[in-house]
Amino acid sequence: MSCYDCALQYAILRKQWRDQPIASHQLVQDKLTWMISEITKAQLLVLQVGRLKDAGKVEHQHISMAKRNNVWMALECARLSRDILGANGVADDYPIMRHMMNLESVKTYEGTHDVHSLIIGQSVTGIDAF
Secondary structure: OHHHHHHHHHHHHOEEOOOEEHHHOHHHHHHHHHHHHHHHHHHHHHHHHHHHHHOOOOOHHHHHHHHHHHHHHHHHHHHHHHHHHHHHHHOOOOOHHHHHHHHHHHHHHOOOHHHHHHHHHHHHHOOOOO
């Protein structure tokens, strides 16, 4: 959310070409739309996993699905935010690169994307591929 909020505020405030905010450009709006859609889906996924946990029905594949999806989505949002900010996206003045580096480490120490895929795949197929 921090990356999305930063990119949204930047796009509204940053003016370019005919003194218009870059948020008025189609590609910037497409990136912002993609981000908020994916963030909302990720929040709904975690809400459902939380409900399963509260009901005592959560299983390993549910946790893996949430972690795999949400870390991937957050990393993609950080990358798109960096794109919207242009050269400022890598500057210390904005939180984008700090979040991106943190997300890269989360992708590793929380169980890689591939390990979560194997857990989900075993659940779907009934066949252990480890």
